[in-house]
Amino acid sequence: MAIQNIIRSLIVETPSKPGNFAKVAKAIGDQGGDIGDIKTLKIGTLSTIRDVSCTCDSVEQLDAIVGALNGLEDITVRAVSDDVMKAHEGGKIHMSRKIDVRSLSDLRRIYTPGVASVCQEIERSPEKANYFTSIGNTVAIVTDGTAILGLGNIGSVAGMPVMEGKSVLFDQFAGISGIPILLDTSNPDEVVETVKHISQGFGGILLEDIGSPHCFEIEERLKKDLNIPVMHDDQHGTAVVTLAAVLSASRYAGVDLKQAVVGQVGLGAAGLAISRMLIEYGVKEVCGSDLQESSCDRLRSFGGTVMNSLEELMQKCDIVIATTGVKGLIKPSMVRKGQIILALSNPYPEITPEEALQAGAAYAADGRLVNNVLGFPGIFRGALNANAKSITYPMLLAAANAIVDATHNGDLVPHPLDPNVHSSVAKAVERIALKELD
Numbered sequence: 001m002a003i004q005n006i007i008r009s010l011i012v013e014t015p016s017k018p019g020n021f022a023k024v025a026k027a028i029g030d031q032g033g034d035i036g037d038i039k040t041l042k043i044g045t046l047s048t049i050r051d052v053s054c055t056c057d058s059v060e061q062l063d064a065i066v067g068a069l070n071g072l073e074d075i076t077v078r079a080v081s082d083d084v085m086k087a088h089e090g091g092k093i094h095m096s097r098k099i100d101v102r103s104l105s106d107l108r109r110i111y112t113p114g115v116a117s118v119c120q121e122i123e124r125s126p127e128k129a130n131y132f133t134s135i136g137n138t139v140a141i142v143t144d145g146t147a148i149l150g151l152g153n154i155g156s157v158a159g160m161p162v163m164e165g166k167s168v169l170f171d172q173f174a175g176i177s178g179i180p181i182l183l184d185t186s187n188p189d190e191v192v193e194t195v196k197h198i199s200q201g202f203g204g205i206l207l208e209d210i211g212s213p214h215c216f217e218i219e220e221r222l223k224k225d226l227n228i229p230v231m232h233d234d235q236h237g238t239a240v241v242t243l244a245a246v247l248s249a250s251r252y253a254g255v256d257l258k259q260a261v262v263g264q265v266g267l268g269a270a271g272l273a274i275s276r277m278l279i280e281y282g283v284k285e286v287c288g289s290d291l292q293e294s295s296c297d298r299l300r301s302f303g304g305t306v307m308n309s310l311e312e313l314m315q316k317c318d319i320v321i322a323t324t325g326v327k328g329l330i331k332p333s334m335v336r337k338g339q340i341i342l343a344l345s346n347p348y349p350e351i352t353p354e355e356a357l358q359a360g361a362a363y364a365a366d367g368r369l370v371n372n373v374l375g376f377p378g379i380f381r382g383a384l385n386a387n388a389k390s391i392t393y394p395m396l397l398a399a400a401n402a403i404v405d406a407t408h409n410g411d412l413v414p415h416p417l418d419p420n421v422h423s424s425v426a427k428a429v430e431r432i433a434l435k436e437l438d
């Protein structure tokens with residue numbers, strides 16, 4: 001099946017008679033479109049207007065859908081609007097107050113002169129900033145724009161919609177304020193210095209879409225130098241969720257993950273961290289491939305085996321995970337019967353789950369399903385709740401197990417809108433963090 005990525009709202013008017021919407025749905029389906037949400041905007045005596053969200057893979061396909069609908073008797077497409085662009089108009093986030101100023105005494109209490117006594121209290125006892133400010137509940141979402149999704153080095157400003165998205169997810173799933181910080185340098189010394197200089201205003205640092213290999217040095221140095229949790233989401237958030245997904249898939253397939261041969265295609269930020277997590281977990285053989293020798297060397301240094309080619313990896317491995325950013329890299333002919341395949345590149349996977357399953361895979365998923373959104377909000381919530389100074393491997397492992405426990409039977413991972421998953425991850429991480437602080 002084609003990769004679907006264009007999302008449009010079709011405003012469709014049909015006669016107010018049963019059976020007409022079925023014609024709309026069939027026409028869209030016949031043209032290969034995928035229907036999402038349907039909202040009824042108006043039910044009139046003669047006609048009904050609905051907003052039908054539709055996903056398709058090309059402008060030509062969209063035109064064919066609109067043409068097919070307009071070709072139906074008494075059915076008209078009144079407008080086509082771009083839902084995705086609309087959702088981003090004016091940006092997706094806004095910092096707002098928790099308190100109203102309704103009187104002069106409110107003003108004097110929350111602002112000057114009242115605020116001065118709070119400032120002095122924090123000056124005397126700096127740890128009280130955790131109680132009297134929002135710092136402890138605020139995380140910087142730091143990017144240098146060098147690996148925005150799989151779109152490459154498109155710069156921090158072009159990556160801002162992703163950072164705003166992460167901020168929305170932090171707020172909705174974990175009640176955390178996430179503030180995007182867009183860097184105009186990817187020089188590790190400058191990134192580390194900049195983040196260190198702003199870090200006192202934050203309870204944690206989420207590094208996002210910073211490319212490899214400089215992401216490794218940046219994260220390591222910041223973790224060493226800062227006394228607050230620092231985590232590169234594309235490395236560890238992804239590794240946590242991937243471990244959870246392969247644990248569930250292995251369980252369904254009746255395979256002991258530790259005895260399985262796992263192949264990692266692409267050993268950049270996400271791929272190396274996934275491999276390291278699997279090795280730490282106890283997987284006996286983790287194989288990998290990458291175009292860059294330096295990435296292969298890193299895998300070797302953590303105990304993995306480098307394959308000579310993608311074909312060799314696909315032949316050898318029971319479970320294959322891909323994070324290359326290369327659309328369609330895995331051909332159906334390479335899939336081995338019964339394999340578990342997670343093609344995690346966004347926005348385009350290395351092989352679609354439909355193609356992988358058709359080619360004989362036992363389980364398959366892409367990066368929309370197996371996505372670090374299931375990890376980072378709860379991981380930071382738990383770490384901030386515990387006042388943790390860092391995010392450790394046992395905390396990440398606890399997060400992965402919490403995701404497995406929150407997964408419904410038959411699914412690889414939980415639904416990202418299931419609030420239970422984020423609070424379970426948070427509780428599991430907090431429990432371990434508190435133990436480690438003891």
Ligand SMILES: NC(=O)c1ccc[n+]([C@@H]2O[C@H](COP(=O)([O-])OP(=O)(O)OC[C@H]3O[C@@H](n4cnc5c(N)ncnc54)[C@H](O)[C@@H]3O)[C@@H](O)[C@H]2O)c1
Nearest residue numbers: 149150212266268269270290323324325345346367371372
């Ligand atoms: N689903 C998720 O939650 C999730 C999370 C993080 C990253 N990702 C996706 O993973 C992809 C990579 O992200 P990253 O941050 O690791 O980027 P990165 O640039 O650090 O790593 C990509 C790696 O893939 C390698 N590569 C490229 N083409 C290859 C090929 N043909 N064969 C083998 N290796 C190849 C590169 O050499 C590089 O080492 C992106 O598309 C991103 O969207 C998904």
Ligand SMILES: O=C(O)C[C@H](O)C(=O)O
Nearest residue numbers: 148149150234346371372
């Ligand atoms: O942002 C996402 O959807 C996941 C991940 O962080 C990525 O870079 O692809």
Ligand SMILES: [Mg+2]
Nearest residue numbers: 149208209234
């Ligand atoms: Mg990312």
